[in-house]
Amino acid sequence: MGALSHLRVLDLSRVLAGPWCGQILADLGADVIKVERPGSGDDTRAWGPPFLKDARGDDTREAAYYLSANRNKRSVTLDFTQPEGQRLVRELAQNSDVVIENFKVGGLAGYGLDYPSLQAINPRLIYCSITGFGQTGPYARRAGYDFMIQGLGGLMSLTGRPEGEEGAGPIKVGVALTDILTGLYATSAILAALAHRDRTGEGQHIDMALLDVQVACLANQAMNYLTTGQAPRRLGNAHPNIVPYQDFPTADGDFILTVGNDGQFRKFAEVAGQPQWADDPRFATNQQRVANRGILIPLIRQATVFKTTCEWVALLERAGVPCGPINDLAQVFQDPQVQARGLALELPHPLAGHVPQVASPIRLSRTPVEYRRAPPLLGEHTQAVLEQILGLDEQAVKSLRVAGVI
Numbered sequence: 063m064g065a066l067s068h069l070r071v072l073d074l075s076r077v078l079a080g081p082w083c084g085q086i087l088a089d090l091g092a093d094v095i096k097v098e099r100p101g102s103g104d105d106t107r108a109w110g111p112p113f114l115k116d117a118r119g120d121d122t123r124e125a126a127y128y129l130s131a132n133r134n135k136r137s138v139t140l141d142f143t144q145p146e147g148q149r150l151v152r153e154l155a156q157n158s159d160v161v162i163e164n165f166k167v168g169g170l171a172g173y174g175l176d177y178p179s180l181q182a183i184n185p186r187l188i189y190c191s192i193t194g195f196g197q198t199g200p201y202a203r204r205a206g207y208d209f210m211i212q213g214l215g216g217l218m219s220l221t222g223r224p225e226g227e228e229g230a231g232p233i234k235v236g237v238a239l240t241d242i243l244t245g246l247y248a249t250s251a252i253l254a255a256l257a258h259r260d261r262t263g264e265g266q267h268i269d270m271a272l273l274d275v276q277v278a279c280l281a282n283q284a285m286n287y288l289t290t291g292q293a294p295r296r297l298g299n300a301h302p303n304i305v306p307y308q309d310f311p312t313a314d315g316d317f318i319l320t321v322g323n324d325g326q327f328r329k330f331a332e333v334a335g336q337p338q339w340a341d342d343p344r345f346a347t348n349q350q351r352v353a354n355r356g357i358l359i360p361l362i363r364q365a366t367v368f369k370t371t372c373e374w375v376a377l378l379e380r381a382g383v384p385c386g387p388i389n390d391l392a393q394v395f396q397d398p399q400v401q402a403r404g405l406a407l408e409l410p411h412p413l414a415g416h417v418p419q420v421a422s423p424i425r426l427s428r429t430p431v432e433y434r435r436a437p438p439l440l441g442e443h444t445q446a447v448l449e450q451i452l453g454l455d456e457q458a459v460k461s462l463r464v465a466g467v468i
Contacts, residue, residue, distance in 0.1 A: 063091060063429065064089075064090050064091015064092070064429055064430075064431070064432050065090050065091055065426060065429035066087055066091040066092040067091035067093075069087070069091075069092040069093070069159045069160065069256070070092065070093045070094075070095070070157065070158045070159055070160075070451075071084060071087050071088070071092045071093065071094040071095070071158060071159065071160040071161075071162065072095055072097065072151075072154050072158040072160065072161045072162070073094050073095065073096045073097065073135065073162045074097050074151075074161060074162060074163040074164075074165070074175075075162045075163055075164040075192060076098070076104040076105050076164065077104070077105055077106055077164070077241070078106070078131055078208070078238050078241035078245070079164060079192050079208075079240075079241040079242075079244040079245045079248065079270075079272065080162045080163065080164040080190075080192050080245070080248070081096075081104070081106075081131040081132055081245075082131050082241065082244075082245030082246070083162055083190070083192075083244075083245040083246075083248040083249045083252070084096065084131075084132075084135060084162055085131050085132060085133055085134065085135070086245065086246070086249045086422070086424075087160070087249065087252070088133065088134035088135050089133065089134055089422045089424065089431045089432070089433075090424070090429075090431065091429070091432060092159075092160075093136070094134065094135040094136070095135070095136050095138055095154065095158075095443075095447055095451075096132060096135045096136065096137045096138065096438065097138050097139075097140050097142075097151060097154075098137055098138070098139050098140075098440060098441070099139065099141065100139040100140070100141050100441065100466070100468065101139075102440075103137070103139065103440040103441075104128055104132070106125060106127040106128040106131070107123065107124065107125055107128045108123075108125060109125045109127040109128065110125035110126060110127065111125075111126075112125070112126045113125050113126065114126065114411070114413065114414050115414060116413050116414050116415075117414065117415055122413045122414060123440075124411075124413065124414075124417075124437070124439070128437060129417060129419070129436075129437045130420070131437075132437035132438065133409070133419055133433065133435065133436065133437050134432075134433065134434050134435050135435065135437070135438055136435070136438060136442070136443035136446070136447055137438035137439065137440055137441055137442045137443055137444070138154075138441065138443060138444045138447045138448070138468070139440060139441035139444050139468055140444075140467065140468055141466060141467055141468070142173050142175065143173070144465075144466070144467050146462065146465065146467045147467045147468075148173050148174055148175065150448070150452065150462075150467070150468075151173075151175055152174065152175065152179075152180065152183060153452050154447075154451060154452070155175070155180045155183070155184060155187065156180075156183050156184050157451050157452070158184070158187065159186070159187070159188060159256070160187070160188045160189075160190065160252055160256075161180060161187060161188070161189045161190065162190045162192070162248070162252075163175075163189075163190070163191055163192070164191070164192040164193065165191075165193075166193065166203060166205065167191075167193055167197055167202045167203050168203075177189040177191070177267045181267075184265070185263075185264065185265055186259055186263060186264070186265045187265040188252055188255045188256060188259065188265050188266060188268065189265070189266075189267050189268065190248055190251065190252055190268040190270060191267065191268065191269055191270065192244060192248055192270045192271075192272075193206060193270070193271055193272070194206010194207065194210075194211060194271065194272050194273060195271050195272070195273050196269055196270075196271035196273070196274060197269045198269075201273070206271075206272050206273065208238040208239070208240045208241045208272065209234055209238075211240045211272045211273055211276050212234045212235065212239070212240055212276065213232065213234075214273065214276075215240070215272075215273050215276030215277050215280075216276070216277065216280055216283075216284075217234075217235065217239075217240070217279075217280070218232035218233065218234055219293070219294075219295075219296065220280075220283055220294055220295075220296060220297075221233045221234070221235060221296065222296045222298070223296065223298045224295065224296050224297055224298055225295065225296065227298070230296070232296070240276045240279075241272070243275050243276070243279050244271075244272050244275045247270060247275050247278075248268065248270045251268045251270065252268065255268060282302070282303060283302065286302060286303070299318075300355070300359075303352065304320075304321070304322065304348060304352070305321075305348065305351035305352050305355045305358065305359070306319050306321050306327075306330075306351070306355075306358065306359065306362055307319070307320050307321060307322075308359075309388065310362055310363055310366040311363060311366060311367050312366055312367060312369060312370055312371045312373075312374055313367060313368060313369055313370045313371075313373075314370045314371060315370075315371050315387075315388070316371065316388050317366070317371045317374050317375060317385055317386065317387055317388065318385060318386050318387070318388060319362075319366075319378075319383070319384075319385050320384040320385065320386075321383065321384070322384065323348070324340075324346070324347055324348060326382070326383050326384070327339075327340060327345070327348075327351070328340035329378075329381045329382060329383050330378065330381070330383045332381070333377050333378055333381050333383065334362070334365045334366070335365070336361070336365060339358075339361070344357060344358070345358050371387050372387075375387060403421075404421055405420060405421045405423075406418065406419075406420065406421065407419050407420075407421050407433060409433055409435070409436040410436060411436045412436075412439065412442075413439070417436045417437065419433070419436075421433075441468070444459075444468050445459050448462075448468070
């Protein structure tokens with residue numbers, strides 16, 4: 063049994079941050095019920111191509127984007143713009159431990175599905191609201207998407223080639239990282255709220271904002287600014303506080319060198335055939351290397367081009383200097399360590415026979431993650447959930463379907 067198998071989560075969210083949180087809880091054993099709009103469902107179901115292909119090789123309606131964040135859930139289609147749909151959602155919430163939603167601030171109040179309304183019927187409920195800017199402040203009612211938050215929240219000011227170089231300018235991260243991080247923080251907040259409820263019996267409201275998460279995750283770069291008053295600038299693949307810590311050219315491509323301390327730098331200098339670098343007062347300590355990166359980095363580049371990426375990785379690994387190749391995703395999933403850790407898996411799927419998935423990175427010795435269900439088809443579990451949880455009979459479910467509520 064999963065660590066959270068005693069919990070039920072009502073997931074009213076869509077796109078990525080909320081569903082990512084829901085998937086983590088589902089992987090850990092929670093019964094996650096995904097409530098979707100009849101006929102269309104989660105926006106990401108249509109965010110393709112690519113789409114999952116069926117046994118004949120034809121596209122299904124299941125977009126790869128949707129498939130990335132909805133494993134282990136049950137899908138229920140409910141129109142809660144109708145009074146009867148609102149009643150059903152309230153009854154599901156009354157029988158749940160957690161609600162996740164990412165509607166605009168106040169968007170669910172008109173349906174009686176906001177926190178005060180649901181808390182009144184289920185005081186133990188943990189209600190997690192995920193928005194772009196939070197429940198308060200001058201931007202609270204604005205819509206917020208990952209890309210714009212990466213820009214507004216400072217991440218893009220730190221990402222990209224330095225000014226003056228070819229191709230300079232702000233770049234977003236290649237995945238919706240702010241959404242992912244918000245999903246992770248939301249998961250932590252929900253688990254903390256559940257721990258509080260275990261002691262007190264009280265539920266609570268969680269106010270998660272993409273902007274808050276993005277600013278919090280500026281980490282050392284935020285502190286670089288706050289301690290100096292100077293905004294960090296883009297350094298490409300270089301590190302603002304450590305040198306050498308970036309990509310370097312090789313005879314057949316590029317590799318990444320991540321020297322974390324002076325001892326590792328000395329070992330690297332020896333492998334590179336330049337032991338005098340470690341004793342040079344300009345490079346002997348990290349502080350000096352940061353100050354003199356403009357001198358050191360070209361010297362290293364001149365040395366690294368004479369060996370292949372594989373040669374550098376093998377030599378430096380033997381010397382205990384952290385380094386690695388720059389893999390595309392085909393190489394990632396062919397990597398022996400990735401394969402040994404089982405990071406790619408397949409689950410049975412009603413349309414395609416099977417669907418690929420990326421495994422959870424959570425490894426628990428006593429309550430391991432379980433892969434129980436493929437990402438559900440739209441409304442796949444509507445009847446089962448209404449019958450099992452709310453006790454509706456077949457005729458009642460049929461009436462709801464005829465009325466367009468489900």
